[in-house]
Amino acid sequence: MALPDAINGDDPCDGLQVYRVGGAVRDALLGWSVKDTDWVVVGATEGDMQRRGFRAVGRDFPVFLHPQSQEEFALARTERKSGHGYTGFIVHASPDVTLEEDLARRDLTINAMAESADGQLVDPFGGQADLEMRLLRHVSQAFVEDPLRVLRTARFLARYAMLGFTIAPDTMTLMTQLSTSGELGHLVSERVWVETEKALAEPTPGVYFRTLEECGALAVLMPELISESRDKSLNELQSPLAQALERLQQLPECLDDIAVWCWGRLVEALGAAERSTLAERLKLPNTYRQVGELLAETRELTQRACCLDNAQTAEAIMSWLGAIDAWRRSERVEPLVAIVSLDSPRLAAQIETGWQAASAVKAKALVEEGFKGGELGQELCRRRLKALAAALGESG
Secondary structure: OOOOOOEOOEOOOOOOEEEEEOHHHHHHHHOOOOOOOEEEEEOOOHHHHHHOOOEEOOOOOOEEEOOOOOOEEEEOEEEEEOOOOOOOEEEEEOOOOOHHHHHHOOOEHHHOOEEOOOOOEEOOOOHHHHHHOOEEOEOOHHHHHOOHHHHHHHHHHHHHHHHOOEEOHHHHHHHHHHHHOOHHHHOOHHHHHHHHHHHHOOOOHHHHHHHHHHOOHHHHHOHHHHOOOOOOOOOOOOOHHHHHHHHHOOOOOOOOOHHHHHHHHHHOOOOHHHHHHHHHHHOOOHHHHHHHHHHHHHHHHHHHHOOOOHHHHHHHHHHHHHHOOOOOOHHHHHHHHHHHHHHOHHHHHHHHHHHHHHHOOOHHHHHHOOOOHHHHHHHHHHHHHHHHHHHHHHHO
16 A cells, blocks of 8 residues: 655655555455545544644544645544434544444445555455455444435445445345335435436446335335336336336447436436426436436437328427427437437438438528528528428438
8 A cells, every 4th residue: 555645755644543445445456446545544633634734624524635645534433323314423533433443334344444554454344255255235233324325335236236246135124224214315315416426427327226226215216217107108018117227228339428318318208297306306417407308309209200201200300300409509419319320220310311401501591582580480490391301302
């Protein structure tokens, strides 16, 4: 383990009991690259840290930034449940808190390991063995004191499922207990969304939602995703969530910001009211809301187009271009067409052909012909539709 660099030859960590902890230790043992490193300091006070040049930044417990590396150093602490939710804890940080006591408050054994400055692994709860067994297991019964751990455990499974990880049965039992206890209702929407957004960027995001469904948390936090009223046109042998997760796995590689598009695929079959309710409850960022709406419009086009002739398809595509605001936001067309191509390559080709023809009709040319005001907009729409329909006729 390498401690942060010294400053002017004087190492501010010199003489401190410093341990690398948590994810950095876990991922190093897995052979993964370590991006962020957290440190725990045992046997020190806030005054000790400040005298060494560390800058206090912790609001709820003593956390300090290293004066040069800016990495986080937290004083060893314990926590005691005092209320509801993930913030309902009394924190005790003092020089008498041991490293093992600090590790004992963590959620999973694979996150409750530490490494000393000389590279010795400190593993009081068997985290290394659980890594080898590919097991997500709680550290103690205190797991049920923090409802956020349900989401975190599901997110870790979404990250490591491809390595063969599973959740220990006893841990899943505690997750189910938390889901039915009412504690999840005390999580603020922002924290639910932070974990969910992270999960959407994991290698297997569908595992996150499936795990939350299995333990009962999804019915509490995002009931719209398991509503039986959704998308009755699809295979009735699959549950609504299974259908959504199947779509979530179907995304073209060309897309940027994959988490946003994963969310869109998850909610595209919801009714407008359900999407809106879910977005309000989770306080979704606008980008996620918009992509959900765009994919819902695109899904409707795909379902309708299979039953239309060329003229009707042209009108449907024209309507869709207006619904996604393509004339002002042309960058939306390409990724949506890429998604359409997964289900209907023929329709995707028609959209591309029609879009090129329709977008070649410019308002400037009509202004030069004397059109203005409302007549300009009407004529522009008419000519674009005519160009689109002609292009589809030639390509058909």
